Amino acid sequence: xPVTLEAGVxxxxxxxxxxxxxxxxxxxxxxxxxxxxxxxxxxxxxVEVFGFALPDMMTCETAFGFSAARALRYHGVTxxxxxxxxxxxxxxxxxxxxxxxxxxxxxDGWSVKWKGLPQDGGEKASGKxxxxxxxxxxxxxxxxxxxxxxxxxxxxxxxEYHFNSFQMRIExxxxxxxxxxHEPKFLGYDxxxxxxxxxMGKYLGGIESHLREKGWLDKAYVxxxxxxxxxxxxxxxxxxxxLKRHAPGLRRMLTEQVxxxxxxxxxxxxxxxxxxxxxxxxxRRAAGDQFWWYVCCGPKAPYATxxxxxxxxxxxxxxxxxxAERVTGILVWETVYWTSDAAYPDRSAPQNPYLDPMSWVSxxxxxxxxxxxxxxxxxxxxxxxxAAADGRRSQTPVLAGPVSSFxxxxxxxxLEDYEYFVILKRxxxxxxxxxxxxxxxxxxxxxxxxxxxxxxxxxxxxxxAPIEEHRERLARAIAxxxxx
Numbered sequence: 487x488p489v490t491l492e493a494g495v496x497x498x499x500x501x502x503x504x505x506x507x508x509x510x511x512x513x514x515x516x517x518x519x520x521x522x523x524x525x526x527x528x529x530x531x532x533v534e535v536f537g538f539a540l541p542d543m544m545t546c547e548t549a550f551g552f553s554a555a556r557a558l559r560y561h562g563v564t565x566x567x568x569x570x571x572x573x574x575x576x577x578x579x580x581x582x583x584x585x586x587x588x589x590x591x592x593x594d595g596w597s598v599k600w601k602g603l604p605q606d607g608g609e610k611a612s613g614k615x616x617x618x619x620x621x622x623x624x625x626x627x628x629x630x631x632x633x634x635x636x637x638x639x640x641x642x643x644x645x646e647y648h649f650n651s652f653q654m655r656i657e658x659x660x661x662x663x664x665x666x667x668h669e670p671k672f673l674g675y676d677x678x679x680x681x682x683x684x685x686m687g688k689y690l691g692g693i694e695s696h697l698r699e700k701g702w703l704d705k706a707y708v709x710x711x712x713x714x715x716x717x718x719x720x721x722x723x724x725x726x727x728x729l730k731r732h733a734p735g736l737r738r739m740l741t742e743q744v745x746x747x748x749x750x751x752x753x754x755x756x757x758x759x760x761x762x763x764x765x766x767x768x769x770r771r772a773a774g775d776q777f778w779w780y781v782c783c784g785p786k787a788p789y790a791t792x793x794x795x796x797x798x799x800x801x802x803x804x805x806x807x808x809x810a811e812r813v814t815g816i817l818v819w820e821t822v823y824w825t826s827d828a829a830y831p832d833r834s835a836p837q838n839p840y841l842d843p844m845s846w847v848s849x850x851x852x853x854x855x856x857x858x859x860x861x862x863x864x865x866x867x868x869x870x871x872x873a874a875a876d877g878r879r880s881q882t883p884v885l886a887g888p889v890s891s892f893x894x895x896x897x898x899x900x901l902e903d904y905e906y907f908v909i910l911k912r913x914x915x916x917x918x919x920x921x922x923x924x925x926x927x928x929x930x931x932x933x934x935x936x937x938x939x940x941x942x943x944x945x946x947x948x949x950x951a952p953i954e955e956h957r958e959r960l961a962r963a964i965a966x967x968x969x970x
Contacts, residue, residue, distance in 0.1 A: 511537035536961045543648040544584045546904045547815030552587035560870045562879040575887035581647035583898035588653040591639035602627040624684045654706040659725045664715040665850045690732035707737040719747040726751035760785050778815030783860035788944040794863035797948040801893045805900025810935040823865030828852035836877035867894040906960040913967040920970050929963045
C-alpha cells in the first residue's frame with residue numbers, strides 16, 4: 487500500500503515477499519515506485535515462485551524466550567483485553583519468523599488441585615523451617631488438573647502459529663543455574679523421601695498422560711536447570727532420574743555439552759555452539775539422544791553470533807551450520823531483553839533499546855547500578871514500537887505490534903533454507919530410485935553445505951550471494967524431483 491514519507495528524512499525499506507502456498511510456479515513481476523512533485527523513480531522487482539510449498543511448521547525446532555511481562559510493561563497495558571491484543575501481536579511476529587517461544591500460551595496457564603488434601607489439622611510434613619502443608623496420607627490424594635484454558639491456547643499455538651516446540655514447566659524438581667540452585671520439594675515433602683516420590687509420580691504421570699493424549703508429547707521438553715557447572719551434575723542427575731522414573735516420555739533438555747557425569751540424564755542436549763564436538767557426542771547420538779545448540783552472550787567472534795555489530799548473514803549461516811552438524815534445533819534465551827534491572831534500576835525509566843543497543847547483565851547477583859556488557863543485541867530480536875520505546879507508562883496504552891530486526895529475518899530465512907535441505911533429502915529417499923545414478927549423485931551432493939557457505943564453525947561466508955545461489959540449486963532440484 488502507498489506510504490507517505492516525511493521530507494528530508496532518510497527512510498530505509500525492507501521488502502518481504504510472501505507467496506501463497508497454491509500460487510502457480512512462474513516469474514512474477516512488479517515495481518517499487520518513489521514519487522514526489524514532478525519526480526518519479528521506479529525499481530523493478532521480480533520473484534520466481536517454484537512449484538512446491540514449505541510446510542506451515544518447520545522441521546528445525548526452535549526454542550526462544552519471550553517475556554510477555556516485559557513487553558506489556560513497555561506498552562503500558564493493564565486491561566486484560568489489551569494485554570491479550572499486544573501479546574498476540576508478539577506471538578504473531580515470532581510465528582511469522584518460524585520462532586517458537588518457550589511458552590506459547592503466556593496468558594493461559596493450567597492448574598492442579600489435589601483431591602483429598604486436608605486444609606487444616608495434623609502435623610507438619612517436614613520439620614524444616616518454612617511454610618508447608620499439613621501432613622497427610624499421600625496414597626489417598628489424587629491430582630485434578632484443569633487444562634481447559636491452556637489446551638485452547640496451545641491448540642491455537644499449533645494450528646494458527648505453527649509453533650513446533652514448547653517448554654513444559656514442572657513444579658517440585660528444584661532448579662537453578664551454575665550461579666545458584668534450589669532443592670526439590672513438592673507439597674512440603676523434600677526430594678528423595680518416599681512421600682515425594684509418590685506425589686511426583688502422580689503429578690508427572692498426569693502431565694505425561696495428558697500430553698500424550700493431545701498428541702503434543704513430542705513437542706514438549708523440560709528445561710529446569712540452566713548451564714550447570716560440574717559441581718551441579720549430581721544434583722541435575724537426581725532431577726533427571728525423577729523425570730525418567732515418572733514421565734519417561736517427556737524430553738529432558740539441558741543447556742550443556744555431553745559430559746560423562748551427565749550421560750543417561752538428559753536426552754535432549756543443547757550445548758553452546760563451540761561445545762558441540764566433545765568426547766561422547768556420537769555415543770549419545772547412537773543412544774538416541776537429540777541435539778540442539780544455542781548462542782547467547784557467547785560465543786564471540788570468530789563464531790556466528792547474534793550480536794548487532796556482526797555481519798548480518800551470521801544468523802542465517804548458523805542454520806546452515808545446524809544442518810551440516812546434524813543438529814535438529816536452536817535455542818536463544820530471550821527475544822525482548824530491552825532493559826537490565828541492574829544497569830537501569832529505576833523502573834520508571836528503563837532502558838530505551840533503540841538508544842542503547844547494549845544488553846547489560848542482570849541477575850546473577852549483579853549489584854544495582856552495575857553496567858557489565860553481555861553484547862549488543864543479546865536476547866533482543868523484537869523491539870517495542872517507537873511510541874513505547876522508553877518504557878515509561880503514559881495515560882494511553884500502546885497497542886501496536888513489535889518492530890522486527892534484521893537478525894530475526896535472517897533466522898527466518900535460515901530456517902527456510904534448512905527446510906529446503908529437509909525436503910530434498912526426503913524426496914531423494916522417496917523418488918531417488920527413479921533417477922539415473924549420475925543424476926541422483928548430483929542431487930545428493932546438494933545436501934552437503936558448500937564450502938562457499940561454511941567450512942567450519944569459524945570459517946563461513948559473510949556474503950549472502952553463495953547462500954542464495956545454493957538455495958536456488960536446492961529449489962530447482964526439489965522442483966525436478968516433484969515432477970518425477
